[in-house]
Amino acid sequence: MGYFIIALFVIALDQFTKWLIVKNLELGDSIEVIPNFFYITSHRNTGAAWGILAGQMWFFYIITILVVIGLAYYIIKHAKNNLLLGVSLGLMLGGAIGNFIDRVWRKEVVDFIHVYIFNYSFPVFNIADSALCIGVGLLIIYMILEEKAEKEKKNA
Numbered sequence: 255m256g257y258f259i260i261a262l263f264v265i266a267l268d269q270f271t272k273w274l275i276v277k278n279l280e281l282g283d284s285i286e287v288i289p290n291f292f293y294i295t296s297h298r299n300t301g302a303a304w305g306i307l308a309g310q311m312w313f314f315y316i317i318t319i320l321v322v323i324g325l326a327y328y329i330i331k332h333a334k335n336n337l338l339l340g341v342s343l344g345l346m347l348g349g350a351i352g353n354f355i356d357r358v359w360r361k362e363v364v365d366f367i368h369v370y371i372f373n374y375s376f377p378v379f380n381i382a383d384s385a386l387c388i389g390v391g392l393l394i395i396y397m398i399l400e401e402k403a404e405k406e407k408k409n410a
């Protein structure tokens with residue numbers, strides 16, 4: 255159950271950082287943190303990654319509610335004594351809820367983490383997106399490790 259604490263921590267950090275951005279920066283303002291690499295830029299997105307499906311809020315509400323229910327169920331049913339799986343699901347749950355709160359409350363998502371990767375300006379994102387991506391990454395690692403363990407058990 256401790257994995258829900260991870261989600262709560264992600265939501266708190268995500269909403270706090272978004273509040274700081276909305277309070278202290280005008281839309282479009284950008285603070286240079288590391289020249290040509292990392293900026294804090296106040297940005298809004300009414301869509302998903304890369305602004306896809308902009309404005310389709312009902313689609314996002316439905317998808318996110320399904321994702322949240324699925325993740326909560328998996329945490330309760332399968333992540334009892336599995337740290338890697340639990341952390342991965344907890345991070346994804348927190349990220350999904352973090353952006354959901356923005357979509358319901360602000361009708362758009364606040365983004366501010368702006369990185370340039372080899373001069374390519376990566377889409378501006380936020381803590382919730384980061385938690386979602388890290389959670390996805392950990393889930394993939396978990397599944398690879400599970401697969402290997404299964405194979406070894408069969409060969410044993």
Ligand SMILES: CCC[C@@H]1OC(=O)[C@@H](C)C[C@H](C)CCCCC(=O)CCC[C@@H](CC)/C=C/C=C(\COC)CC[C@@H](O)[C@@H](O)C[C@H](O)CNC1=O
Pocket residue numbers: 299301302303304305313314317318321349350351353354363364365377378379380383384386387390
């Ligand atoms: C990260 C998922 C996006 C997040 O999904 C969510 O909320 C979930 C819970 C609900 C969505 C409606 C459903 C998932 C859509 C899948 C998707 O979109 C493909 C994702 C690929 C991903 C590889 C894993 C790339 C990564 C991109 C970015 C993140 O880089 C760290 C750029 C983020 C910026 O475009 C920023 O403006 C986005 C804005 O903050 C709103 N965020 C969302 O919609």
